[in-house]
Every structure is written in C-alpha cells, then in structure tokens.
Amino acid sequence: MGRQALLTVAHQFQLKLEDFKPLDQRTHQLYRAGHLVIKLIDKTEADIYRKLGDSIELPVVYLDNDVMVMKDLGESLAGRHLTEEQTKRIIQKLIRIQRAPVEVPVYPLDEIERTWLRDLCDELNIDLMTTIDRYYDEMQVKHYQLKLPLVLTHGDLHRGNIFDRSHIQLIDWERAALSSPVRDITMLLQDFATIEEINYYRDAFHQMMPYEMNQTDYTTEFSLFLLVNTVKMLVWELSKYQQGMQNQDETKREVNRKMDILKLLET
Template identity: 30%
Template sequence: MVRRLKDMDVELLSMEKIGGAHAGNISRIDALSEKKKVRYIYKEFADERNKEVEIHRNIADIVNPFSRVVRIWDDPPQAMLMWDLGSPIKAGFEIQSSDEKRRSIGHILTRLTSLHCMDAVQTKLPVHQLSSEWRDWCLDQLGKLCSRKSWTSPGWERTILEAYERLDIPHYQTKCPPVITHGDPHLENVFYKDDEIWFIDWEWAAIGSPLRDVTILMQDVYEDELITFVPEFYLQCMRERGIILDGDDFSSDLGYLYIDHLTMMLAWEVEKYFEGYLSEQRIREIIEWKIGEIERVQTEVMDRKNK
C-alpha cells in the first residue's frame, strides 16, 4: 500500500484498519497529495471477493459517475483506493423522522434512476437470474438458529419454503425492461457526500430488472408507509425521465424480487447476529418483520395471479 501511494506521489500520514471481514482488508488513510491533506479508503480484496475489480475495469465509464474510486490495482494483491465518504446513510437512519427517511430514500431512488437510464447495450455485465440460492442459504441459517435458540419458530422456514414453491420463484423471468443494476444498494453501501449520493461495493452489478435495486434498498425499511413509498416514488422518478413501466410487469417484478431479497437479507442478518453485530432482541424483530412481509407479499402475488 505504501509503495502504491508513493507511486502516485501520495505520502501516507496515518492508517486505521476499519474491518472488512467479508471483503478483505479495509483501511482509512490520512495522506498528503499535492501538499493537501486527503482522506482515502484503501480496500484490499480477499481472493474470493474480487469481482469488483473486474466490474470497475469493464464498465468504468458507467460506475465512475456513481462512485468515488481513485485507483484500481489489478496485480496482486488486488486493491482499490477511493475517497473516504464518511458514514453510510444507514448510520442514524433508524432514528430519523418519517419525513427525513422519505427524503433520504427519495435522493437514493433519484440516483438509482440515473444509473438505470444508462445505456446497457455494450456492457460486459452478467445477466441477473433468480435462483434457489438465497432460499437455501436462509433455510440453512434459520436451521442453525433454531438449533441454538428456544424462541425461534419452525414456521419461519415453512413460510419461506411455501413462498418459493407456490410462486416458483427460482424459475421466474423478470418482465421489466433490463437495465444496469448496482445489485446491492442497501443503506450500508450508500453514502451522502458533497451534496450527492454515492454507491460502494459494486461486485453484484448486473443487467436485470430495475426492481432488483429497488427491493434491495427496501431491506433497511421497517415501516409500512415507507414500504409503499419506495416503489411509488421510483415510478415517479422514471416517469419524470420519460420512461413508463407497465404496471402489471412492475408489480410482478416487485413481488418476486422483494421476496427473494427479503430471504437473502434475512440470512445475512442472522449471520450478523451469529458474529455478534446484532442483539437477540433486534434479530427477533428483524426476522418477524421480514417473515411477515414474505407472507404479505406472497398473498398479494397469489391474489393477482388468481384474478
């Protein structure tokens, strides 16, 4: 790292490790560049989590307006240098008022709309497909949790199995016109800096339904009113860009992708609980909310299919 900074005529002043167990080594750096103090984040990728290097290399012209990357090193150890964006939007989001939350989400959705309107024709990105991956991971996580805690319910696993089986989620083909999606814009990956929204962690970027990003953003929302607000505001943003999405296609993608991502994030939240990042009370609240949402959305999707 020091050698790489020196090659950029950047002098390291201090460094603080800030974690990154699932992505490699991440450090916050204070440095001198052109006689000015600057603050960077240096991210050294784990071998199995280095997809982001290829993403930035293949679609740099698309990613750069939405991120603050300074430099990518493709030679070992693969790494990235980006501007320090401060704290993610998730920090403090839960204590905001409903109006403040709507404003924050509105800014993010407006920014996502700009990404989704980028030309996707020439990109070297994979195509996102639903599968059984998140269902299998979540069932495994809940099985581990149920074997350790008496307050758990076997009904949680039944709810997930029923949703995937009755809706045949692994074989669902999205209906909205495909766009470039970030793939993981939950609030820990979204920052507000210099009057703009920025996204980090692009390793899951792919061509897919715009509802892919919308429903992942919804994973940090735990209020009925805001859950309704998110897709409605996104549709408004697209209309303002002159893009009209078919209502039935939009609702269908919303339901299927929301259930899939509720399941994915449920597994991830259980993992964070196992690692000591969430309290027992909080993980119970999260599970009950997300299971309730899966049940609600499954009922809505089935009702539409039966009409």
C-alpha cells in the same frame, strides 16, 4: 498479497504503512489513510470497476487488480432514517444508473438465498421455511422469466453503501449485474421501512420510471424481488447471530420485522 498491495498504494500516494488505519477489524480488507479509503479486492471486482468507470460516477482514484483507492466520502447513511426527499433523490440516482451502457453479467434468480436460509434455520433450529417455501413456490421464483427491461443494477443497495454530501454517491459495486429495475429499490427498502413506506415507494418508483411498464408485470416483479431480498436480509441477520455479532433479542426483532414485510405478498 495484502501487504504488498498496501505497499504499492503507500508508494503511489507517498504514505507510510503506519498511516493505514483498519476500518474492518474482522476481515482487514478496508483501511483509511488521510482523505483516502483503501480496499483490498480481487481481479473479478477490479474488472467490474473498470467496466463501470466510463459510465458511472465512482469515487475511485486508483485501481489495480488487488487494491482500490477511493476518496473518503465521510459517513454513510447507515442507521439513519431517510427522508422522503432523500429517498426520491436516491431513486433518481438509480434511474440514471440504469441507463448506463455497461456489460456485466445477468443476475441469476437461482434461489441460492433460499438454500442459505434453510441451512441456517436447520443449524439454529428456527422455523421460517414453511412460510418462505410457500412464497417461493407460489411465485415460482426459480422459473420466473423477467418481464421488465434488463438494466444495470448495484446489487447491494443498503444505506451503508450510500453517501449524501452534495449529491448521492454509491460504493461497493462488486455485485453489479443486469437485472430488473426493481432489484435495487426492494433492497433499499429493507432498511427500517414500514409496510406503508414500502407500498408508497413501490408506487412512487413506478411513476418515476422513464419508460412504460405494464402495471401487473411491475407489481409481480416488485413482489418477487422483495421476497428474494428479504430472504437475503434474513440470512444476514441469522448469520450475525450465529457469529456472535448480534444478540438474540435484536435478531428476533429484525427477523420478525422481515417476516412482517413478506405479508405484503399476500395483499
């Protein structure tokens, strides 16, 4: 299936198979050829990009049910410290995206991340769940009804999916869904943000929103999505350790940092 999709792209763009250089040695789903990036996808992801195409600026130049070709945007912001000016431009981009009239599913607050984390903690004999369970139960995540408007959200807004050349562009929209306006900002702030930065951008984001929101509802929902996204990142860190992609010291440092973020829920 993958080879046939690459052959199709090669024919469409007058390339040779040897031009395709893998960018992900683990999955072999991502390739670069000249100034193009080729990603092997499935029909579900292709359908999401079709829905987004009329409303969101995407670097896509070719789309089929099993492959997508994008302009090569160069280096992402992965691993870089975001300046205040960059962060506010990303926030402005999010706010513009949120207004897009796109029909995608509603993001479910189904606690699946909590289940994944529990399984990993059991396998690795790590005690995080006492604290995590307390936060989930106190915030009643499973039964929470969103108070803020449903808007279009990216769903995986880490720095590896953000590019800043002449302007901000986002890739990897397969987790796009209708959700709370705070879904994406609480994911973005997972990367290297301090507690002080999280507090600052929580308030800045609220002030930059183009519509009125009750302060209590906003703060509650921000905290809830900060919890959910932090647990999602804890799953990622422990998964990397389990698969030998990250050593014990790095994992311990990142887990401790994530658990420190959750102390914000107690203030």
